[in-house]
Amino acid sequence: MRRFAVERVRRLFLRTVRTHASSAAVSSPSSSHSSSLFSPASAAAMSTASSTVVTVDSINPRVLKCEYAVRGEIVTIAQRLQEDLKANPGSHPFDEILYCNIGNPQSLGQVPLTFFREVLALCDHPFLLDKDETGHLFSADAISRAWKILDSIPGRATGAYSHSQGIKGLRESIAVGIALRDGYPCNADDIFLTDGASPAVHMMMQLLIGSEKDGILCPIPQYPLYSASIALHGGSLVPYYLDEATGWGLEIAELKKQLEDARSKGITVRALVVINPGNPTGQVLTEENQREIVEFCKRESLVLLADEVYQENVYVEDKKFNSFKKIARSIGYGDKDITLVSFQSVSKGYYGECGKRGGYMEITGFSADVREQIYKMASVNLCSNISGQILASLVMNPPKPEDESYDTFHAERHGILSSLARRAKMLEDAFNSLEGVSCNKAEGAMYLFPCLQLSKKAIEAAKAINAAPDAFYARRLLNATGIVFVPGSGFGQVPGTWHVRCTILPQEDKIPGVISRLKAFHEAFTQEFRD
């Protein structure tokens, strides 16, 4: 009976594989115009006709409107090239695709921190804690931390749904970490643990946006999560431009101008998004600038949505990360003065644990009845994943100098951050050495956002294939070198200017190769399209 079942699944699998193979040869006319835009995975499913119960014309129009460049067209082309390279080695002038499109450090070889992974493994399989061998395999403080975490979970049940905001003991430990960082108290009840920062951002957008009359002030350029989430929730993105000439400066006069403009159009602006350190722009705000922003939000009755996921990623001596809560408290603003949400994630920093989907938001200045609504929204998804919750507590409370793990931890952390700083500088210098390219300093975060002066001829060539000029540049770069940059048009930019976003994440020994491929491509491109 069992043998039969195994044989049966083998046959089914072969049928599945054959279905795929034949579908690859069939081009579905209905999909040809748009299949290039997103998932290559979907192509395989097109071999048979589909039901027409759901059509693009009948779905939620807000979904259609939403765009998400960092996983958009350029990535789909890259994935196809990768498959092609695998099937036909030597078929392209490069032998690997280098994904510089997304802040995903471990996908490019960054190694996770030992202490974090030790604790996660012990919490996943607490059986290990009672074994003699464990003392040889794990550091003493990882073992004691795992015990402490397990003891903070009712019934030590790491497989149970937690409180909708996350496990209380983990939130308390995060609150201690925040208090130590800021020098101001933090309340564990203000923490909502989430599956990365993205669901927290969606939750705030869902709370604040009731219709297209509700506006959210967002930087341009911005991380496309914001434009996507605002589009999905049916609100209005109110743009404010960062000033490239002053190192992506955030000017209060610009905020004020855009706010008034939006108000004159009948839009109620509900919140201001600030990304600090900046994504895709890499700037780190000064304390003075942050104070002005806090005062502006108070004056204009705006919720301050502070994307602080790059708080550990600062690479310059003269700048330092300050949370907006610290700034607000330092000028004497309490809960009654300012409504503030701070987003943090385990995906960035030196940890880069994107796949673990851990993060939190700290909310302050909300009334009790609005907090209940936020709690209810969190409850509808039950809770975030417990491993991510544990990791968020570790990230906010890493090993201390007296702990056995500390030396290893410190070396790993320092190794990653100092290498990121060197990589940022090397790439920045490289961009600035290219003809017609200028690039601001990457003070923080994981990106550079160089400005490209494209010739009329290049712009015409892009127009001829119905592409944005920077998308045209990025596509040509990809086809020539295997390097994936995201066109600036995916982030927003001053009309008539063109950029690309490039992560600083390729491993350090690969950076010289990236730079020489980039230089060679850029010179050829410039020659080809010189006016």
Added chain:
Amino acid sequence: MRRFAVERVRRLFLRTVRTHASSAAVSSPSSSHSSSLFSPASAAAMSTASSTVVTVDSINPRVLKCEYAVRGEIVTIAQRLQEDLKANPGSHPFDEILYCNIGNPQSLGQVPLTFFREVLALCDHPFLLDKDETGHLFSADAISRAWKILDSIPGRATGAYSHSQGIKGLRESIAVGIALRDGYPCNADDIFLTDGASPAVHMMMQLLIGSEKDGILCPIPQYPLYSASIALHGGSLVPYYLDEATGWGLEIAELKKQLEDARSKGITVRALVVINPGNPTGQVLTEENQREIVEFCKRESLVLLADEVYQENVYVEDKKFNSFKKIARSIGYGDKDITLVSFQSVSKGYYGECGKRGGYMEITGFSADVREQIYKMASVNLCSNISGQILASLVMNPPKPEDESYDTFHAERHGILSSLARRAKMLEDAFNSLEGVSCNKAEGAMYLFPCLQLSKKAIEAAKAINAAPDAFYARRLLNATGIVFVPGSGFGQVPGTWHVRCTILPQEDKIPGVISRLKAFHEAFTQEFRD
């Protein structure tokens, strides 16, 4: 310097604790009417006045409309009682709270399956795979499975964002599991891995609902995720009633009547939700009934949203789980005939790994361009957590008889499922032995949904405190016994009938105690409110 920092955080922590302590004594007038409804956590934040930038009147009205009973008022009361019991032991006529409100097996003592946790620990900390001790600590097939999984992840990077649909190799292994279950092929490209089933349900609602003119047919009683998600996305819930008299039968005539009624009101009904095995009702659909449902969806051009998260939870000999895809294929319906979504989760079954937030949806019959939109929605959240992805692949491909783990796995699995069947029967019999209570068989899932005939006097007493009669009953039960049931009003029920939902999850040795407390309470309640 470091000592100073440690001392500083200690002081901050004390300040935080003091702030909490004082706030506990202060009753915030603004919150008094509603603070009982949701989070007890929020109470601590009310000590200082809050900014009025965001008010309940200014937030998204769809959020206000959303309700989620399984984590609603009754749970908040239970949490308060629990705190009270801790602070003042002996202050109530029971010494523990028994949470029968939510399908959260491990929170009530269910132990996770060894094989699953071994593989998760090894994938979290692959360093272990190279160590001699590992052979003593882990089963051979857990080690080989971990290697296989790691090899399917590009760069073995378990901390990297995956493909937006989930890691390809894991989806392929899930597809094999589905094909073996159904006897029909499954395509890995049809699988979207998600953080539990809830985000998948939200994604489909977001896709299908553009306005309140878009309706979704939902069973009544239903799992409140559906009503909550439809409310959040601004659609219309079109109810169809399950027939309690025929064991919660799903009648096509009722579907048709409700569909026509909705259409006559100008609502475009987009989809039919079927939960099988049923939540909160516990029935398992017959093949014949499933065929009728599939044909109805084809005839009426409805997407079939099949909640199949309890597929492993069937407790009666004469019933068997059949996926809707298997049923559709068995009557010859392919992609062009029916648009079908099947939701699965690692939270239920015998595994009960709620906190891991793993799950998937299998989508078939969508056109290529609509699939691209679904892919884009998945991309906006980047990916689901990798541990949950791994667990979903394990759940759909557990150890086989030839594997070292199999005997242990089989014993653990059988132990849990057979105990659940016994618990379901004991509780069902107990409910049926109570005066004025009738309870259908729990054929599957994790719940009983007994009907309470409440006296006029009880209904009057409930009205006097502005409570639904079943909420009144549940609250009295909780205060008398510490047992948490969710009132039927949170799931929907035929007007004028009253129910409670009770999970079958308390550990087996506790069931007799639960039953005797329940009986004693019910007798006293019946006496007190006899007309």
